[in-house]
Amino acid sequence: MKTNFIKEIIRSNIVVGFTIDERNNNFYFWRVYKSNKTGKLIDKGIKRTEYKKLLRHMGEEFLLNRLIIVLQAKVSETMPKAPFIFKANILDHPIYELIYTMFRKIHLDNKNLIDDFLFDVLNSSFDDSIKLIKVLGKNIIKYIDEFEYNKEDLELVSLFDLMKVEAYNSLSLISISKIQSDILETHSFQIDPPKIREMANTDVLELIDQKKISSLGKKSFKGGVKVDNHEPGYHFHYCRREKGTTYTITRLSLCYNADMNEHLFKLPTLYWEKHGDYIDFNIPSGGNYDFRRSVYHICNSERMKIFEGVRREDVKQIKFKSKSDKAKELYNPFEEERKKNKKNYLVVMYK
Known part of the structure; x- marks a missing residue:
């Protein structure tokens, strides 16, 4: 497992993070409490048996990087407070796979921007894949033009083009059904011409x-x-x-x-x-x-x-x-x- 992102929220006992399990192609968005007494992460409100290995990894990463986490703590008035762990498989949806690929390709050159991206995702509420995909899509649209990468690298150019397509598609997503190894998506029909026109230009209607x-x-x-x-x-x-x-x-x-x-x-x-x-x-x-x-x-x-x-x-x-x-x-x-x-x-x- 590798935890790419941990942030403590100032004036609260909340710690949020993002962890990738490359062996099983899983990733986790999580939000847990920190003990004011011991300074360690606690598993209150989390299914301990299901996430035992992850919780141990999170605790070790938090203690190992404690000083940096304190210095880089964030302020958020809107961060949801209920503890949760959201697990998804990278292969469950194209937008997951594209974001995972982006992490591997450009993370070192865009660490601060990717941290902001992940923080905004965790600052949103989602309890199922549809909501998460829509949150990811909204934030891809917000940040994608700010990422730095080699514009002559055709693979990266293609990656970012695909991410934009999936991000805009996510805005109208209603449901997902699996048919063998394929995915069937249901989307709502956009009936508001001014909004469609605004989104077709560089102005994003958020x-x-x-x-x-x-x-x-x-x-x-x-x-x-x-x-x-x-x-x-x-x-x-x-x-x-x-x-x-x-x-x-x-x-x-x-x-x-x-x-x-x-x-x-x-x-x-x-x-x-x-x-x-x-x-x-x-x-x-x-x-x-x-x-x-x-x-x-x-x-x-x-x-x-x-x-x-x-x-x-x-x-x-x-x-x-x-x-x-x-x-x-x-x-x-x-x-x-x-x-x-x-x-x-x-x-x-x-x-």
Whole structure:
């Protein structure tokens, strides 16, 4: 067995991971508790007899890499808390085999990105193969264009092309049936032309539930903000409300000047730029003050939640994506709120 990924969740006793059993062509996504008393993994809520060998391996890997795991611990407000082990065979579905092949071919050159990919998968809920395939497909679409590989290697080019096809196919998957050594899939029929048109272009329509969104709280601004955490660190995306409690992630990325440690300020300036293969979105005409202020304070609130419970000496270890040279200023509270409210705001840095 080989465990490719282990992460401890900050401010919780949860540890998540991904393990491959090459001898039996199996892989495991898992989430277990850590004992606050002994610092070891515990098998509470897990079928011990069925996963005895795996549990022993997980415990050994966790203790062997304890220091690195502590230093690279992640923050997640949405990580499911129930312990589980999900087992699948690499040969059960093409998307499994393609991901396994990708691991073998490009893992060393893309370790951080693959870690982010696996973390996002484990940050989702799935209790059967259909749900897992759909979660994998969604995250392949999210990350695939960021992977680095030799574009002249025809085998790798073919691999990534096939992964894209399987990822998009997974979005409409309903059921899978095995017929001898073959697979019969049932898919739903896409009847929404605008969404099909958007997905056919580079913009990916990624629908997410309201639970993962921090709403702007104003009826005139039918949107919200989603925290995103992948290499090179935390940033935010503006999300457009589609219908009811469903939102779409947009390309409007919001970040701080982390290169200058401004994300550690009490009231840092917020910048915007276009990032990711999502639906495009433009800031309301005239740079609407109320819109910009609402977005700013939601981002600031979510930023402070990331720091909650973290010791001050460890705060600087939490990585935030820094603005690029093309980024534009969305809101500078020191200037904007002083002009609007005639107040003087102190900029205080964590020490």
